[in-house]
Amino acid sequence: MNQTIIKSFKDIFSPTVLGFILKVSIISAVITAGLIWFFGGLIKGFIAGYLSWIPWEWAQTTGASVAVIAAGYMLFIMTLSVVTSLMIEPLLITLAKKHYPDRPVIGAPSVSASILLSLRSGLIFLVAFLMTFPLMFVPLLGAVWILWLWSIPLKAPSIYDVKSLFVPKEQKVKVPKATLLAMVAAAFNYIPVLNIFAPVFAEIIFMHTILEVRSEE
Numbered sequence: 001m002n003q004t005i006i007k008s009f010k011d012i013f014s015p016t017v018l019g020f021i022l023k024v025s026i027i028s029a030v031i032t033a034g035l036i037w038f039f040g041g042l043i044k045g046f047i048a049g050y051l052s053w054i055p056w057e058w059a060q061t062t063g064a065s066v067a068v069i070a071a072g073y074m075l076f077i078m079t080l081s082v083v084t085s086l087m088i089e090p091l092l093i094t095l096a097k098k099h100y101p102d103r104p105v106i107g108a109p110s111v112s113a114s115i116l117l118s119l120r121s122g123l124i125f126l127v128a129f130l131m132t133f134p135l136m137f138v139p140l141l142g143a144v145w146i147l148w149l150w151s152i153p154l155k156a157p158s159i160y161d162v163k164s165l166f167v168p169k170e171q172k173v174k175v176p177k178a179t180l181l182a183m184v185a186a187a188f189n190y191i192p193v194l195n196i197f198a199p200v201f202a203e204i205i206f207m208h209t210i211l212e213v214r215s216e217e
Helices: 002-012 015-053 057-087 089-099 111-131 133-137 141-166 178-190 194-215
Strands: none
Touching: 002 015, 002 194, 015 057, 015 089, 015 194, 057 089, 057 111, 057 141, 057 194, 089 141, 089 194, 111 133, 111 141, 133 141, 141 178, 141 194, 178 194
16 A cells, blocks of 8 residues: 555656646636635524534634634535546546556546536535534544545545546456545645645545556456
8 A cells, every 4th residue: 555655646746647736726716616605605604503502602603713614625625526536537547558558448437427426425525524513623533533524525436437447347346445545635635735636646546556456356
């Protein structure tokens, strides 16, 4: 696994990948701004109602402010994951040809399936985050919990994208330590600027993992 992570880090800092990350980040930021513009009031109202059980008004106000900022940040992360999944195909093919020239492209992700899977994973992540928001403030447990939550919109869509490109439909390939790999990629989200690397890093790390598993068959 260590070699896979090292390979993925080398790939992600190449000019081609950095250009792709910049492109999807700009698109995701515009989409996120639009969603906040239209649904910001609804989100703030939900959070205010959710925190109404707190007996201290100052805690409600502070908690609501923090939660709104966190919700906006989470919405951007979710949007970035969806946009990356939809646009990643040419980049994965380029990287696969570089590292695994003997592994041909045998298919392509279905746009509708990719959208549905990304939205479902993103929705699970967003709902779980809002429902368990207080856990974020528990030392150590909160850090691990939010890292696991961040891995949700990364794992399933990334695995689907890679398998659709390089694995025959009738063939089953088990992805070892998939949740742990997704959490490694999700760790980028702890740093607001570097969070734009997380979805692409997840796609690349699963590409290496799956193609290396197939190389051993």
